[in-house]
Amino acid sequence: MEYVILAVVIAVVAIGAVTGLVVSGRRRKELPPVERPTTVAPTTPSEPQVGDEAAPPREAPVQTIEEVQLPDSVETAGAVEAVEAEQAVEAPAVEVPEPTAGRLVRLRSRLSRSQNSIGKGLLALLSRDRLDEDTWEEIEETLLTADVGVAPTQELVERLRTRVKVLGTRTPAELRALLQEELVALIGTEADRTLKTAKHEDGRPAVVLVVGVNGVGKTTTSGKLGRVLVADGRTVVLGAADTFRAAAADQLQTWGERVGARTVRGPEGGDPASVAFDAVKEAIAEGADTVLIDTAGRLHTKTGLMDELGKVKRVVEKHGPVDEVLLVLDATTGQNGLVQARVFAEVVDITGIVLTKLDGTAKGGIVVAVQRELGVPVKLIGLGEGADDLAPFEPGAFVDALIGD
Ligand SMILES: Nc1nc2c(ncn2[C@@H]2O[C@H](COP(=O)(O)OP(=O)(O)O)[C@@H](O)[C@H]2O)c(=O)[nH]1
Numbered sequence: 331m332e333y334v335i336l337a338v339v340i341a342v343v344a345i346g347a348v349t350g351l352v353v354s355g356r357r358r359k360e361l362p363p364v365e366r367p368t369t370v371a372p373t374t375p376s377e378p379q380v381g382d383e384a385a386p387p388r389e390a391p392v393q394t395i396e397e398v399q400l401p402d403s404v405e406t407a408g409a410v411e412a413v414e415a416e417q418a419v420e421a422p423a424v425e426v427p428e429p430t431a432g433r434l435v436r437l438r439s440r441l442s443r444s445q446n447s448i449g450k451g452l453l454a455l456l457s458r459d460r461l462d463e464d465t466w467e468e469i470e471e472t473l474l475t476a477d478v479g480v481a482p483t484q485e486l487v488e489r490l491r492t493r494v495k496v497l498g499t500r501t502p503a504e505l506r507a508l509l510q511e512e513l514v515a516l517i518g519t520e521a522d523r524t525l526k527t528a529k530h531e532d533g534r535p536a537v538v539l540v541v542g543v544n545g546v547g548k549t550t551t552s553g554k555l556g557r558v559l560v561a562d563g564r565t566v567v568l569g570a571a572d573t574f575r576a577a578a579a580d581q582l583q584t585w586g587e588r589v590g591a592r593t594v595r596g597p598e599g600g601d602p603a604s605v606a607f608d609a610v611k612e613a614i615a616e617g618a619d620t621v622l623i624d625t626a627g628r629l630h631t632k633t634g635l636m637d638e639l640g641k642v643k644r645v646v647e648k649h650g651p652v653d654e655v656l657l658v659l660d661a662t663t664g665q666n667g668l669v670q671a672r673v674f675a676e677v678v679d680i681t682g683i684v685l686t687k688l689d690g691t692a693k694g695g696i697v698v699a700v701q702r703e704l705g706v707p708v709k710l711i712g713l714g715e716g717a718d719d720l721a722p723f724e725p726g727a728f729v730d731a732l733i734g735d
């Protein structure tokens with residue numbers, strides 16, 4: 331009897347083993363032929379288990395982004411996933427910049443808090459019950475601290491004194507309107523602040539030269555302005571005439587690539603004037619609308635600066651007159667900016683000022699001072715390092731941002 335039981339147990343075990351082999355053999359046959367490439371990293375101990383592989387893990391896309399980026403994993407990923415990953419690397423999406431209309435209003439919060447407090451401070455001072463001499467002196471100091479400049483400050487204080495006297499009773503709303511009006515008048519609304527960036531009738535592109543000392547934000551401004559123009563439907567060519575370092579041209583090119591604008595560049599240390607000339611030449615050939623030429627500012631002597639910048643402009647003008655010469659000034663440098671403005675104005679006819687870094691200074695009054703100094707309007711202001719942080723300068727919106735409306 332015991333033998334019989336033993337024999338049955340052996341038989342059951344044997345049948346079980348054979349069935350197992352057959353089933354696993356079938357499962358093995360059911361597997362797709364050599365799906366996994368031979369380059370796959372050493373398999374984990376669990377992988378040879380046929381039972382484990384019967385569940386098709388590769389049909390469920392469980393790969394994380396990190397895994398897809400790893401070379402080994404890309405090979406094991408499905409073909410579609412691999413192709414998609416490749417496309418993402420090869421064709422960076424071209425960005426669509428923000429529209430420019432109303433940018434200053436949108437960026438108003440960027441005007442530094444201290445700058446805002448100057449506008450609000452003026453309003454508070456004007457709203458005092460008694461406008462005595464001390465108060466007028468405080469108003470004057472506030473304006474001077476903001477770098478408005480001595481003459482414009484005195485003019486403004488005079489006008490405010492006269493108008494406040496006429497006003498008699500002063501309601502907050504009246505005072506605000508009065509200050510708004512006088513600050514806007516001080517900045518000026520007559521000047522043409524538009525940029526000449528439209529193609530000429532003869533098909534020649536508009537040429538914009540961007541000048542200024544090192545670090546003020548020329549390249550950044552060229553890039554941001556390029557985006558603005560592209561957003562407005564223009565075709566733009568960038569000229570990397572800052573040939574001191576390859577990195578400077580790379581920086582400009584990166585800006586251009588983001589919006590699909592081509593950059594013309596020369597060899598490191600090459601002649602800036604010839605790069606500028608080539609940029610305009612190529613833009614003419616392509617029928618582009620606008621050429622933006624970014625120049626170098628790291629010149630140690632005034633003579634060197636005069637020579638090089640003068641040459642760039644003269645050489646470019648062989649193609650026709652330059653439409654805009656934008657002087658970029660860093661608002662945080664205050665009065666120093668005025669000295670720079672004078673030097674540049676001697677070399678080239680500046681047609682517009684770009685005041686950068688207004689997001690980081692309380693010296694917004696420099697807008698007034700620099701316009702007086704050069705007799706040239708501020709056309710653009712920089713309010714941050716972001717790609718769309720450049721705004722057309724509008725006196726009304728600027729003053730509203732200062733004193734709040
Ligand atoms: N906060 C702030 N930074 C700016 C602005 N414009 C430019 N910058 C920064 O200033 C630095 C110098 O700019 P860059 O364009 O290289 O100056 P460049 O030497 O005149 O070409 C960079 O770090 C820019 O991001 C601005 O409006 N606001």
Ligand SMILES: [Mg+2]
Pocket residue numbers: 548549550572578625
């Ligand atoms: Mg630069």
